Amino acid sequence: KNQVEQSPQSLIILEGKNCTLQCNYTVSPFSNLRWYKQDTGRGPVSLTIMTFSENTKSNGRYTATLDADTKQSSLHITASQLSDSASYICVVSATLQAGLFFGTGTRLTVIP
Amino acid sequence: GAVVSQHPSRVICKSGTSVKIECRSLDFQATTMFWYRQFPKQSLMLMATSNEGSKATYEQGVEKDKFLINHASLTLSTLTVTSAHPEDSSFYICSAIPEGGSGELFFGEGSRLTVL
Numbered sequence: 309k310n311q312v313e314q315s316p317q318s319l320i321i322l323e324g325k326n327c328t329l330q331c332n333y334t335v336s337p338f339s340n341l342r343w344y345k346q347d348t349g350r351g352p353v354s355l356t357i358m359t360f361s362e363n364t365k366s367n368g369r370y371t372a373t374l375d376a377d378t379k380q381s382s383l384h385i386t387a388s389q390l391s392d393s394a395s396y397i398c399v400v401s402a403t404l405q406a407g408l409f410f411g412t413g414t415r416l417t418v419i420p
Numbered sequence: 421g422a423v424v425s426q427h428p429s430r431v432i433c434k435s436g437t438s439v440k441i442e443c444r445s446l447d448f449q450a451t452t453m454f455w456y457r458q459f460p461k462q463s464l465m466l467m468a469t470s471n472e473g474s475k476a477t478y479e480q481g482v483e484k485d486k487f488l489i490n491h492a493s494l495t496l497s498t499l500t501v502t503s504a505h506p507e508d509s510s511f512y513i514c515s516a517i518p519e520g521g522s523g524e525l526f527f528g529e530g531s532r533l534t535v536l
């Protein structure tokens with residue numbers, strides 16, 4: 309069964325601290341994995357998209373890693389800012405059947 | 421980057437009426453668009469896949485007669501919530517994948533539906 313699981317479900321950190329969000333998936337055959345940031349009441353915005361051959365991809369203070377062997381991905385946020393408070397969603401795409409599978413998201417709250 | 425526009429961004433309607441939400445890809449063509457529903461503090465739930473020129477593919481548990489999807493052109497998909505009830509109140513979001521692109525998925529800004 310194709311599934312995407314994210315952890316933790318929610319996270320509270322102090323401004324300036326780093327954090328890492330996890331995404332484990334069982335989607336097969338794998339095509340790509342995307343991380344999105346969704347502010348409350350807004351549509352998701354793409355942070356990174358990674359294919360099978362990519363291990364790491366950065367976008368400013370956001371760094372995503374992918375281990376296709378263990379089917380795990382992480383999103384590391386460096387020097388967090390208050391504006392990082394949002395939900396972070398992991399989406400895995402399968403080839404052939406062109407399916408998209410969504411994680412339930414991690415809700416991050418950055419406090420001063 | 422590619423832009424997906426939704427309209428209206430907010431709509432309030434009376435119970436029993438129908439509401440149409442539009443999803444447009446402004447600077448690219450999209451054979452496939454997706455519609456999601458999101459309840460407060462929950463993640464996106466895929467409702468249906470909208471295919472240009474053909475019938476939409478609905479996820480299990482989503483009533484196709486309740487949520488009518490039309491994808492008449494490569495840049496426009498519409499979601500009509502028919503005979504809306506208060507439990508249909510939610511945040512509806514669409515997304516699209518540009519034709520011939522890298523597979524990047526672009527989301528609209530969402531439409532907040534409140535049914536009184």
